[in-house]
Amino acid sequence: MFWKRAILHVDMDAFFVNIHLLDHPEDRGLPIAVGGNPNGRGVVASASYEARQFGVRSAMPSSQALRLCPTIKFVGHNWPRIGECSRQVMDLLAAYGPLEKMSVDEAYVDISEAADPEGVAFKIRAQIKRETGLPASVGLTPNKLVSKVASDFDKPEGCTIIRPGEERLFLAPLSVRAIHGIGPRTAEQLALLNIYKCGELADIDLSQLRLKFGKNAELLQERARGIDHRPVNDDPGQAKSISQEWTFNDDIEDENYLFDMMEKMAGQVSESLKKRNLVAHTVVVKYRWVDFSTFTRQRTVEVGIDSAAEILATAQAVFQANWNGEKLRLIGVGVSNLERPLGRQLTLFNS
DNA sequence: TCTGGGGTCCTAGGACCC
DNA sequence: TCTGGGGTCCTAGGACCC
Numbered sequence: 001m002f003w004k005r006a007i008l009h010v011d012m013d014a015f016f017v018n019i020h021l022l023d024h025p026e027d028r029g030l031p032i033a034v035g036g037n038p039n040g041r042g043v044v045a046s047a048s049y050e051a052r053q054f055g056v057r058s059a060m061p062s063s064q065a066l067r068l069c070p071t072i073k074f075v076g077h078n079w080p081r082i083g084e085c086s087r088q089v090m091d092l093l094a095a096y097g098p099l100e101k102m103s104v105d106e107a108y109v110d111i112s113e114a115a116d117p118e119g120v121a122f123k124i125r126a127q128i129k130r131e132t133g134l135p136a137s138v139g140l141t142p143n144k145l146v147s148k149v150a151s152d153f154d155k156p157e158g159c160t161i162i163r164p165g166e167e168r169l170f171l172a173p174l175s176v177r178a179i180h181g182i183g184p185r186t187a188e189q190l191a192l193l194n195i196y197k198c199g200e201l202a203d204i205d206l207s208q209l210r211l212k213f214g215k216n217a218e219l220l221q222e223r224a225r226g227i228d229h230r231p232v233n234d235d236p237g238q239a240k241s242i243s244q245e246w247t248f249n250d251d252i253e254d255e256n257y258l259f260d261m262m263e264k265m266a267g268q269v270s271e272s273l274k275k276r277n278l279v280a281h282t283v284v285v286k287y288r289w290v291d292f293s294t295f296t297r298q299r300t301v302e303v304g305i306d307s308a309a310e311i312l313a314t315a316q317a318v319f320q321a322n323w324n325g326e327k328l329r330l331i332g333v334g335v336s337n338l339e340r341p342l343g344r345q346l347t348l349f350n351s
Numbered sequence: 352t353c354t355g356g357g358g359t360c361c362t363a364g365g366a367c368c369c
Numbered sequence: 370t371c372t373g374g375g376g377t378c379c380t381a382g383g384a385c386c387c
Contacts, residue, residue, distance in 0.1 A: 035355080036355060041353080041354080041355075042355065043353095043354070043355050043356090044355095045355080045356095059354085059355085060353095060354090061352070061353050061354055061355095062355095063352075063353075063354095064352060064353070064354090067352075103358095239358090240358085240359070240360095241357090241358070241359085242357090242358090243356085243357065243358080244356085244357085245355085245356060245357080246355095246356090247354095247355060247356085292353085292354070330355090332356090334357095
């Protein structure tokens, strides 16, 4: 089989849970969830396959998970270990070709140069298990879009290969929600046209699709047909925004307490900016009221800033101009409009 | 029954300028 | 007195993803 383009998508299985099990083998076989406090406002980040049998899913409120599965064991995130394992997996993958990291537990690798891409797919999955002890699923197809679907097709520890020319047939029976970028809202819109499966979206008359989706119609249909020309991009580029937010266990209206929180968050945002050698021109404050309605208010400043004091002062000014004293369930501080500071280069030019 | 945290990208309207 | 078109920047919100 000749592969003009061979794109591998690697997706770690229940990553956070399986890292926990590496260090706590005694928990193997139990229903486990990594995530927030079930007595507070936490959600499930990752659930073991035993917990999933009870209907527990990621992004589900922890309290609901506890109700579905009263024997479930909640454990916290071990961020240092997660970072370590992620790095180990990514380093291993980078040896095979250009690597695009999508998150701690997911990446694309362009293995078009390999003599036998299908062999490489199996080899990589085995190598990850051997060297890290962690299970992964992989999808190999001619493009990113279909590989992403393929890696999810046979979890856990799957290896799904869709050969050139088979993309459209593979997608046809699957829900449109399987396509990366089609979420609940878009699926709802498609349902109004009686479209539920990729095959139906692939076959519908384009002019009908245009009525609802305008210039996006063409792209939407191409996706459903398994067409995707996006290259694997191994340059992550510079961050576009940095933020910190916090949901309170009990709704807060104490201004001093809110200011203390903002001070902590401004400090962390500042640290992150400095570590990346960036300055920000815009400060964003985020609020969420008790009824879950959410607002953001931002202010742009002429001179780029990175200090905790400047970020805090701007955030507090924005906050005070917009807060009516009502109870909040969340507050957040962030920055955007980021750039490299220019000071040094200018000095060099002048000398 | 309640709904985290950290991001990216897109759209739309208003201000402002030429 | 009536009233163009285009471009850029900023703000705010929303969809979506892991």
